[in-house]
Amino acid sequence: MPSGIFTTFLRLGLTSFGGPIAHLGYFREEFVVRRAWLSEAGFAQLLAIAQALPGPASSQLGFAVGLLRGGWAGGLLAFIGFTLPSALLLFGLALLAPRLEGPTAFAVLHGLKLVAVVVVAHGLAGMIRSLVPDLSRALLAGLALVVMLAGGPAWRQLAMIAAGGLLGLWLCRGVPRLPAEELAVGHGRRIAWMLLALFGVGLVLALLVADGPASLASLAAAFYEAGALVFGGGHVVLPLLEQSTVATDWIGGQDFLAGYGAAQAVPGPMFSLAAYLGALVPTGQLPAAGAAVALLAIFLPGLLLMAALLPLWSRLARQSWAPPVIAGINAAVVGLLAAAFLGVVLPAGVHGGGDAAVALIGLALLASGRVNVLWVVATVVATTVVLQASSASL
Numbered sequence: 001m002p003s004g005i006f007t008t009f010l011r012l013g014l015t016s017f018g019g020p021i022a023h024l025g026y027f028r029e030e031f032v033v034r035r036a037w038l039s040e041a042g043f044a045q046l047l048a049i050a051q052a053l054p055g056p057a058s059s060q061l062g063f064a065v066g067l068l069r070g071g072w073a074g075g076l077l078a079f080i081g082f083t084l085p086s087a088l089l090l091f092g093l094a095l096l097a098p099r100l101e102g103p104t105a106f107a108v109l110h111g112l113k114l115v116a117v118v119v120v121a122h123g124l125a126g127m128i129r130s131l132v133p134d135l136s137r138a139l140l141a142g143l144a145l146v147v148m149l150a151g152g153p154a155w156r157q158l159a160m161i162a163a164g165g166l167l168g169l170w171l172c173r174g175v176p177r178l179p180a181e182e183l184a185v186g187h188g189r190r191i192a193w194m195l196l197a198l199f200g201v202g203l204v205l206a207l208l209v210a211d212g213p214a215s216l217a218s219l220a221a222a223f224y225e226a227g228a229l230v231f232g233g234g235h236v237v238l239p240l241l242e243q244s245t246v247a248t249d250w251i252g253g254q255d256f257l258a259g260y261g262a263a264q265a266v267p268g269p270m271f272s273l274a275a276y277l278g279a280l281v282p283t284g285q286l287p288a289a290g291a292a293v294a295l296l297a298i299f300l301p302g303l304l305l306m307a308a309l310l311p312l313w314s315r316l317a318r319q320s321w322a323p324p325v326i327a328g329i330n331a332a333v334v335g336l337l338a339a340a341f342l343g344v345v346l347p348a349g350v351h352g353g354g355d356a357a358v359a360l361i362g363l364a365l366l367a368s369g370r371v372n373v374l375w376v377v378a379t380v381v382a383t384t385v386v387l388q389a390s391s392a393s394l
Contacts (some may be wrong), residue, residue: 005066005074008035009081012062012378013268016082022050023058023269031065038065045183049313052326054230056237057221057270059083063303064183064310071186078191083295087275091172093262095281097255103217107388109254110383111358112261114350118362118380119264120238120337120345123365127334136171137331140164144335148151148239149343157240158229160332175323185310195308202227214250216283219290220297222248223274228301230333237271246344250281257348265377274298297380353393358383 008030018027025045031037038046046064050057059082066078106136132141144160202224209221222244232238238260246253259276266272278294279287309316316322350356362380 005070005083006077009062009066009078010084011081013085016267024061027058027061027065037069039224040212042183042274045313047350049306049309051082052322053302053305053309054298055227055305056198056269058300059269059271059299060306064306067185067307068183074284075303075307079299080182083269083272086263086272087291087295088368089266090259090263090272090276091279091288093259094276094287094291097258097280103388108381109258109383110349110355110388112259113257113263113386114324114355114359114362115261115264115377115380116257116345117349117359117377118366119222119261119373120341121359121363122333122366124337127337131327131330134335135347137327137334139326140167140171140331141335141338144332145338145342148336151291157243161229161329164328164330164332165325166328168331169321170324170328172324172331173325175327177323183313185312186305187307187311189311194326195304199228199304199308201303202304211248214248214282214284216285216293219278219281220293221299223278223294224301227271237273238345239271239336241277242340242344244278245281250289253278253344253348255280257345260345261377262332264288264373271298274393277304301333354387355384358387 012026012030014021028043032040047057047059049064050061053060057137058246059079062082063079065074067075070077096388111266128141132138142165147156147160176315204222206224206228209218211223212218223241226237226240226244230240240252242256245251246256256277259273259280262276263270263273272295274294274297275291278292281290283290352360358380359384362376365376366373
């Protein structure tokens with residue numbers, strides 16, 4: 001029943017801490033083990049599709065579960081239930097941010113920037129292990145890193161993603177084939193091609209509009225572009241959002257990283273950061289309007305692609321070119337994230353030896369796998385507050 005889908009995903013949206021990898025574990029426990037909505041093979045197939053598409057993998061997988069379980073209404077309710085709690089929390093933070101003053105508030109915000117350093121470093125290390133396992137993919141990642149650190153126009157990120165896919169055809173020919181089981185949805189290939197066309201039209205319009213002054217239209221374009229071009233989800237969206245909001249002077253770099261750090265402390269999808277950023281961008285409209293537009297724009301392309309690909313996947317996965325292209329794109333994405341970490345996150349968060357020590361402690365706790373991410377956030381923020389209070393009293 002659609003209502004059961006909504007309440008199930010709302011509970012997951014309220015309790016799924018730990019980022020996209022943890023979300024996938026929660027989903028498997030809920031939908032394969034507990035509720036038997038999917039078989040192990042079906043869940044593995046959806047996971048492969050979500051990993052192959054741009055956009056937020058856990059949200060796309062959840063949307064697909066809702067779509068398979070309850071049609072279009074089920075997919076929409078799954079998305080709303082999983083996204084709403086984190087979006088409301090981050091929107092509330094955006095409203096409170098201008099009122100946060102005084103040394104303690106600034107120390108908390110700086111602690112959240114250090115949380116961003118910890119989480120992005122940990123995520124980057126994990127992606128290197130899984131997506132850059134050989135020399136050929138290391139070369140692709142290194143090329144993307146060098147190009148991004150060299151600077152240049154915003155479209156160079158899109159160019160590196162495309163280059164990764166093309167070079168992957170040559171450098172990643174030995175990667176294994178993708179699984180290709182049937183997943184029955186209520187719509188067929190005709191609707192799928194219409195959804196792909198809608199995705200493409202949206203991307204073309206976004207690329208034409210995104211560089212304009214701050215407005216609801218340019219906000220929608222920038223966030224649609226980010227959602228359409230980010231492979232790997234989660235932390236990987238950081239460089240695209242930074243390029244769209246900070247590099248354009250829509251918001252300050254400090255506000256951006258404080259929101260990114262806060263996104264680690266809330267349950268649900270990390271793409272809900274869009275609600276925080278959209279509320280801060282000076283569009284001339286109410287913050288709620290900016291938050292809603294940014295949130296819908298960043299999720300829409302990934303959901304369109306998931307709905308389009310389900311009826312087409314079994315045929316696409318059999319193509320010999322698909323695995324190396326996806327492998328090359330993923331390697332380039334690692335380079336983009338490394339550039340964002342070295343060029344944006346690390347210098348904005350770490351300003352001295354004390355900050356470096358706090359970040360290393362947080363990274364050790366997170367890497368241990370025995371400490372909940374909420375405790376890592378609390379430890380990093382609390383330690384930062386204590387250190388800054390101590391230095392102020394000297």
